[in-house]
Amino acid sequence: MTASRTETTMLPQPQVDLLPKEGVVAVEHGVDGHTVLTVEREHLLDVLKSLKETPGLDCNLLADICGVDYPERDARFDVVYHLGSLEHGHRFRVKVPVTEDDATVPSAYGLWKAADWFEREAYDMFGIRFDGHPNLKRILTHEAFHGHALRKDYDPSQRWLLTEENLMTPKWSTGEQKNDDHLDTQVLNLGPSHPATHGTLRTVARLDGEYITEAECEIGYLHRCFEKMSETHGWEQVIPYTDRLNYCSSMINGVGYALTVENLLGVEVPPRAQVVRVILSEFSRIMDHAVCLGANLVDLGALTNFWYFFQIREEIYGLLESCAGGRLTVSYARIGGLAHDVPLDFEEHVRSLLARIPKFIDDVDKLVTTNKIFRDRTEDVGTISGEEALAWGWTGPCLRASGIPYDVRKAYPYSGYEQYDFDVPVASTGDTYARYLVRMEEMRQSLRIIEQAIDNLPPGPVITDDHHVALPPKEKVYTEMESLIWHFKLIFDGIKVPAGEAYGFTEGANGELGYYIVSDGTGHPYRIKVRPPCFAIYQAFPHMLEGSLVPDAIAILGSLNIIAGELDR
Amino acid sequence: MKDVSTVNVDRGRIPLSEQIYLGPIVRGLTVTLRHFMRNLFGHKDVATIEYPEVKRQYSERLRGRHILTTRDDGSLRCVACYMCATACPAQCIRIVAEENPDAPVSAEKRPKVYEIDLLHCVFCGFCVDACPEEAIIMSRQHEMAFSSRAEAIVGIDELRQKGPIDQEDLGYRPYF
Numbered sequence: 103m104t105a106s107r108t109e110t111t112m113l114p115q116p117q118v119d120l121l122p123k124e125g126v127v128a129v130e131h132g133v134d135g136h137t138v139l140t141v142e143r144e145h146l147l148d149v150l151k152s153l154k155e156t157p158g159l160d161c162n163l164l165a166d167i168c169g170v171d172y173p174e175r176d177a178r179f180d181v182v183y184h185l186g187s188l189e190h191g192h193r194f195r196v197k198v199p200v201t202e203d204d205a206t207v208p209s210a211y212g213l214w215k216a217a218d219w220f221e222r223e224a225y226d227m228f229g230i231r232f233d234g235h236p237n238l239k240r241i242l243t244h245e246a247f248h249g250h251a252l253r254k255d256y257d258p259s260q261r262w263l264l265t266e267e268n269l270m271t272p273k274w275s276t277g278e279q280k281n282d283d284h285l286d287t288q289v290l291n292l293g294p295s296h297p298a299t300h301g302t303l304r305t306v307a308r309l310d311g312e313y314i315t316e317a318e319c320e321i322g323y324l325h326r327c328f329e330k331m332s333e334t335h336g337w338e339q340v341i342p343y344t345d346r347l348n349y350c351s352s353m354i355n356g357v358g359y360a361l362t363v364e365n366l367l368g369v370e371v372p373p374r375a376q377v378v379r380v381i382l383s384e385f386s387r388i389m390d391h392a393v394c395l396g397a398n399l400v401d402l403g404a405l406t407n408f409w410y411f412f413q414i415r416e417e418i419y420g421l422l423e424s425c426a427g428g429r430l431t432v433s434y435a436r437i438g439g440l441a442h443d444v445p446l447d448f449e450e451h452v453r454s455l456l457a458r459i460p461k462f463i464d465d466v467d468k469l470v471t472t473n474k475i476f477r478d479r480t481e482d483v484g485t486i487s488g489e490e491a492l493a494w495g496w497t498g499p500c501l502r503a504s505g506i507p508y509d510v511r512k513a514y515p516y517s518g519y520e521q522y523d524f525d526v527p528v529a530s531t532g533d534t535y536a537r538y539l540v541r542m543e544e545m546r547q548s549l550r551i552i553e554q555a556i557d558n559l560p561p562g563p564v565i566t567d568d569h570h571v572a573l574p575p576k577e578k579v580y581t582e583m584e585s586l587i588w589h590f591k592l593i594f595d596g597i598k599v600p601a602g603e604a605y606g607f608t609e610g611a612n613g614e615l616g617y618y619i620v621s622d623g624t625g626h627p628y629r630i631k632v633r634p635p636c637f638a639i640y641q642a643f644p645h646m647l648e649g650s651l652v653p654d655a656i657a658i659l660g661s662l663n664i665i666a667g668e669l670d671r
Numbered sequence: 672m673k674d675v676s677t678v679n680v681d682r683g684r685i686p687l688s689e690q691i692y693l694g695p696i697v698r699g700l701t702v703t704l705r706h707f708m709r710n711l712f713g714h715k716d717v718a719t720i721e722y723p724e725v726k727r728q729y730s731e732r733l734r735g736r737h738i739l740t741t742r743d744d745g746s747l748r749c750v751a752c753y754m755c756a757t758a759c760p761a762q763c764i765r766i767v768a769e770e771n772p773d774a775p776v777s778a779e780k781r782p783k784v785y786e787i788d789l790l791h792c793v794f795c796g797f798c799v800d801a802c803p804e805e806a807i808i809m810s811r812q813h814e815m816a817f818s819s820r821a822e823a824i825v826g827i828d829e830l831r832q833k834g835p836i837d838q839e840d841l842g843y844r845p846y847f
Contacts (some may be wrong), residue, residue, distance in 0.1 A: 221756040224815035339760035342795035406703055413718040427843045433795045441800070445730070465706075469699040474692050477685060512675040525678040547678075576845040581801055586803060593754045593801045659672075 113514065114191035120159055122152040134365055135609040136184075136195045146198050147208045153185055153194060154213055157508050161185040161194060162492055163508075164214035165607070166616055166633040167221055169228035171254045177200040179230055182618065183210070184605055184633070188492070189506050195605060200230065216495025219641040225353045227252035227329075242322040242670060251330055252629075258330055272306055290652070294323050298401045301666030305644065305655070317644040323413040324670040332630045332652035336596035337363055338437060340627065345431040347632060347668040350393045351386035351611040353379075353422065355668075356435035361516055362606025362617040363437045366599050371596045375439035375564040376517045381452060381555045382422065382434070384548040385516075388459065390611030390663070391499070391541040395466070398538070400659030402479055404470055410462045417458065421451050437597060438572045439565030452556045456549060463545055471542070480535040484646050484658035487532055495638030498613020500662060502542045504532035510609035521558075522551045524608050537661040571597055596625030612636045612663055634668035733842040734794045735813040737787055738828045740806055746774070747808035747831065751782040755798035755807055763791035765796060787830065789815055790823040796843045808844035 109605065113135030121137070125145020129178045130138040141149045149253040153161045165184040172178060177199035185194040198207055209232040221232040222241040229250040232238055240247060246264050294304040302323035308316040330346070332340045344359045345352035357379050364371060371379075396411035419429040425444050426434035434441050445451075486496075488504040501508055509526045511519040527543035529536035554601050565572045569588040578585035601623035607616040613635030620629040639662050647655050688694050709715055721725055740748045751768035767784035774781070798807050817823040832839055 185833045217741065335760055339758070339797070342760050342793050342797070391746060409718075410706075416718055423733060424730040425732070427730070427734040428794065431793070431795070433797075441796075445732075465702050468702050471682075473699060474690065476684060479778065505676050509675065525676045527680045528677045529679065529681050531681065536681070543678060543680045573800060576805075580805075589803060590754070593758050663824040 107443065113193055116187075116190065116192040117158055120156055122149045122156075125149055132195060132604065133368075133602055134362075134606060136193045138195045140195065140197045140199070143198050143200055143207055146196075147213075150183065150185075150194065150213055151552045155195070159192075160187045160189050162188055163497075164210065164216040164220075164495055165614060166605075166618060166631065167210070167217060167224055168618060168631040169224040169230050169252070170629050170631075171252065173254045173448060175199070176201065179205055179228055181207050181224060182631075184352055184616065184618065188506065188513070188581075191283055191513060193605075195256050205229060206231040206233055208233045209238075211235055214424065214495065215493045216638055216641070219586060219637060220495075223637075226250070229253070240416070242325045244322070245477045256330075258327065272308075272316070289559060292655065294320070296498075297366075299659065300397050301664060301669075303640075303659075303664060303666060305504045305647070305659075307647060307652070307655065309652065314647045314650055314652060314655060317647040317655075319644050321640070321666075322670050324666040326671065328671040329630055329632065332627050334626065336598055336625055337627060338597060340630065341435060341437075342431065342433045343430075345433055347634065347671065348390070348610060348612065348615075348636075348665045349430055349667045350665060351383075351390035352430065352432050353382045353386040353426075353434060354610050355489070355607065355615065356433065356519070357383055358606060358608040358610065358615050359617055360437050361608060362604055362619050363597075363599060365606055366602055366619065366621055367437070367571060367597070369566050369568055371439050371517075372563045372566065373518070373560045374443075374562045377555050377559050378425075378440060378444055378564065379435065379517050380519065380522075381433075381552050381559075382425065384551050384555075385418045385421060385455070388545045388548050389418045391545050393540055393595075394611075394660070394663035395538060398534075398657070398663075399466075399470060399476075401656045401660045402476065404476065407466045407469055410465050411647070414459050414462050417455055424448075424451065436565060436572065438568065439563070441565075443564045449556060449559065452552065456553055456556070459549060460546070463542065467542060471539070477535060480538060480657055480661070481531075481533055483654045484535045484661065485531065486532045486642065486646060491532065491642070494642040496613065496642070497638070498610065498635050499527075499540045499544060500537055500639055501613065502527060503529045503536035505530045510607055510614055514607070516608060519551075522554050524550050534657050534661040598623065598625060599627075607633070610635050610668075612639065612665065612668075615668075624631055632668070632671055634671065636662065636664045636669050640664045640669060691732045709743050716811055729811050729813075729842070731811075731841060731843075733813065734809050735797045735811045735840075735842045736789065736809070736815060736833050737830055738808050738810050738839055738841075739785065739827060739835060740808060740832055742778075745827070746771075746778070747781060747785075747827065748804050749785060750778060750806070751780050751785075752803065754801040754803060758797040759799035760795060760797060761791045761793045763788040782827065785827045786824050787828065788824045790817070790820060799843055799845065805845060809842040811842040813839045 125142045126139050128140040132138045153159050158281050159184050163186045165186055170180040179200050181198045183196040221235050224230050225238055226240040226242055227250055244264055288309040290307045290309055292305040294298040294302045304320040306318050307314045328343055341356050344355040347355045392411035392414045396408040399407040422432050423429045426432040481521030486504055488506045491501050491504045505528055507526045507528045512526055524547045527540045529540050571594055574585035574588050579589045599621040601621055601622045605616055605618045615635055618631040622628040646658055742748055751766050753766055756764040756766050765786040766782050768780055769783035771781045781782055
């Protein structure tokens, strides 16, 4: 059986003697390989600071901040931080219990800028206040929204009409004119319904002539209460909803979710399912990059490439549909494996795609890579240094374009990625052009992985035979009493995931896609927090805009690949 | 950081040959011209379909509109066990059960009402997976238009299989 990260004791562990002591109430070892620190609020900042700055710990990535509500506890909320060190590979989960009356913690914005939007989300959803946060206001819901939606006592069925007409208006957009403005202040709304945003994103920009001097983003237009809804659904029933997170590469989301739940359950995925998951995930990644680059190029006026890339996408959808029965929303992953085996002509189909796709990538390569108009338009546009990108919590191709070769598939291999020979593309300049080059190369590397995977597609089952987790095969349900009983039990009671928590992360098309899952042992998830990679990326966008031209804003936005489905959840 | 095999994709400064637009432009034009010629004379690579005159051939796993299958005597196979309604993540299935007095023991329960709200449905196929009777399967019919929300709630009459099962446009179902 191939090693999978479901037994995540494989994560590197930190040196115990380096860990901060003061204010740390408990140190545990999570089933997901994380070192879990429970910290008193008074010492939170010191602990975070020492985790970040102690040589040997060096937690330079703040992956996620979220709240969890335990209404029956005295300290009702947990504020949960997920930290990681790219140098050493170890991962931390820091939990801070706070009471409802005094739900305040110090802001970590001074340590990692990534805390900016994550803290705002925790405030929006739980009402936890972050002292010292520069701009603590609601983020996913409307400013006039009442209550905090992810609290357990919030009733989701209550509805009211928001009649406030005023949109989010940044302070600077209404204030006095600044001295250094050359012209009257112009405020430009980019979005939420704008052809170049490719999603419901709104950016308010203050202009000085053609230059943007200040900008602010408003998100949440596509908020669908994914996290709240999953608390009322069974573990398996969440899978169709994960398809709608990053809908350009829905397979990857389902696999990431399934891996995390499998980690909590401790079930092993059959090798065939792992390989099929890898193949389809890599195809999804190619598709996602194709859409991102195609759309980015359209925005820059290079329409033809869009057709070439969309032909790739169309053909991959054909493959996904022949396996899963859905094109965009595949719902193919299951906890413990896959919904059903791939069709008989799968291998042939994959090989024909492998033969066809490089041609389209080459076509685009010839059309634009050396084209001076394109290079002039993208080089030194939206430049961000590796350090700064990491501080904002960037991961994925955008981070690699800034010179940091962090790829979850290499750093924490799962589903057997360690068996495949592939390279991580990196660029050093960190501009829009570099992000284009990295994505182009990643598509080729994904093809390499698929080639190796399809050569070694093992026979066998595609889902675990543990009937606490997976439905028995239909022919047995029709003929055997015992299987029928298992079938009934699984449908009516759902999977029982043992109480506990895990943070599972995979390499999504945009970067580290994390699921922080808390189970209380019943048939429903207690809390699911998705760490969408583009949420962290997009929070840096308004800062990248400062000083850039309006048309550059379009070029930068396209190269970041912001998918509203996963941004707003 | 753990040593990972990386490939640097930086392209450095623009070489002189690319400074003068001409080379890359000609190269790009050959690509588009090639596609143009192929599409004009060969029809080899044309990815577009002249929908709705021509329709894409979908696989037999496509999850389209549901079909309620029937037994040989024309009665519904459904025994109103509520498994599909329980498994449905969108909670779009409504069943009211009733007794079928004349039927054998294995079919003494039947649905009086079986409704699917197709506007709520997410077409995940969980109902098909859940059904122990193969009473609900899916067709490949994916073109659905309604003029009102009420019309989108379809009942037994609309969902029941119309003729012999092999003449339906079968999509996602167990065994295929």
